[in-house]
Amino acid sequence: MGILLSIIKTSLSDFDRNKLRTFLTSLGILIGVSSVILLVSLGxxxxxxxxxxxxxxxxxxLIAMPGQIFGGDRQMTGGNFSGITFTEKDYLAIAKVSGIKAVAPAYVKTVSVSFEGKTEIGSYYGTTAEIFPMRNLEAGYGQIFSAGDVEKRKKIIVVGPKIAEKLFGNMGSFVGKTVKIEDQGFKVSGILKSKGGGGFGGPDFDSFLYVPYKSSPKINQEKKFSVINFQADSETVIDTVKESVTALLERSYDEEDFSVIEQTQIQETVTSIFAILNGVLVAIAAISLIVGGIGIMNIMYITVTERIREIGIRRAMGATRRNILSQFLFEAVFLSFIGGSFGLIVSLVIVFIGSRYFPLAIDLMSVVVALTVSTTIGVVFGVLPARKAALLSPVEAIRYE
Amino acid sequence: MITLAHVNKIYQIDGEEFYALRDINLEIKQGEFTAILGPSGCGKSTLMHIIGLLDTPTSGTLLINNKDITKLDDNELSRLRNEFAGFIFQQFNLINKLTVLENIMLPTIYSAKKYSYEPKTRALELMDRFGILIKQKSYPNKLSGGQQQRVAIARALLNEPKIILADEPTGNLDSKTGKNILDLIRELNQKEGMTVVLVTHDREIAESCQRHISMLDGKIV
Structure with a gap:
């Protein structure tokens, strides 16, 4: 026991004396561990x-929209858009289908919107009041419009936060003022809270200009809709609702000219695209683990090999093979532990700071795999050459070149 | 004390057998000062390494205090290296990243020996005796050859060995320093009755010893 203790003491003072070597060896493990954890956390x-x-x-x-969005195998195709539009009659018919909680048709058009001489391009979104609860949209300033406002054809507008920021800069104080869309004035009723998102396949609800669909005869004379959003009462009735709405629309349109899709279908498609990206990230992580592992292997092998003469001297002074192995095992475990812990700390810090700007999440499995693989390589390649040296006769080890 | 009977050491070089030692029979008695003389490559160092358990014979028997050491395991051999033998090498073989004191204390790390003295006190006494006390915190590569060899001798003596094995201890030193080192080893034999085996290629040194053995081509002649 006393011998083991003095061997550990010897190793520790050895680290102190060879700070650079200790640092470099741990660094290899640190980089291996942290790159894997970070790449996986990104995915x-x-x-x-x-x-x-x-x-x-x-x-x-669910969303009813023109054209065929999904091919037979649920892949998102380029889409062959038929150019049909839905009517107010369709909207009212869908609203009567049983199992439907809310319907929000929308006429979407790119328009120029101006406020006190400043003009921006925005997306006009002529819709009903039901869009707000359905899409979890809430007013940050002022208020959203109501079903009554729609019926009363009020010339009011609810502005998405992104476009609001461009138009107004400092937002709150502009509730009640008037913006102009294609020469028509709309009083600002409210500005929405930001939802973030958009760009990953979903619509960007932060960029729309929400107007009651009945309030702008000039922009949308025929009360057409480019899309009809509707919400099923529950998950169990989604399929029935989907079939009913499809049947209903087939009475007016050719079945190839429109599609009724579930939002989850879009989500699945987007998710499957990101699954590929994720696979690529994991592959890169695996490669960096291999590269890191080879780095660890090299530095361990070199530092141990250059100490074979020292091993010979220690053996000549009475160190047993087991003593030598204990020393190098302790050193390798210690270095791997230090490198691994610092690698973990570094990646946790980067994830903690980076997650404010970018989606990052620690995956426990990647931590376990990265630590296990790196330390195993560190220990194996720290001990193997030492074992080889310990098996030599002391004289062979001393003379080793 | 040490008996070698029919000891052979054979190396395989490119599939051919090379006899480094051939049928060596030798006895070393306690308190003797034995010099092994011969030209380089005659096997004298190999012989010393086998006596000092740094290498193993290919065949034959080696008895230390009537115990057959070819039957010992690594732990028992290591313990003999640690307590029975003290080595002095031509190349000094100090560990450069350890201080002089740490080098001298090296054998204590691996020792299961029950010390009747405080090892550090003995280390300091030996350094004082060899005139290297002020160098105790220095590193070996900052020392002269003579000083390094004194460190090596102090290290060899720390665990109070029964035998000192010196392999060309003056080979890397100038003649004056070499003579000093030799006198020091001789003094150990004469004043303390230490058994010494000294390997040299210098006839003059060998003939000044109490007993000398000549070797040629792996054989005692």
């Missing part, structure tokens, strides 16, 4: 982010 973070975004867009939502 997991992205995946979580997308799922969250879609959940934010409301649940049990």
């Amino acid at each position: 997991v973070g992205l995946k979580n982010y997308i799922t969250e975004q879609f959940e934010n867009l409301g649940s049990n939502i």
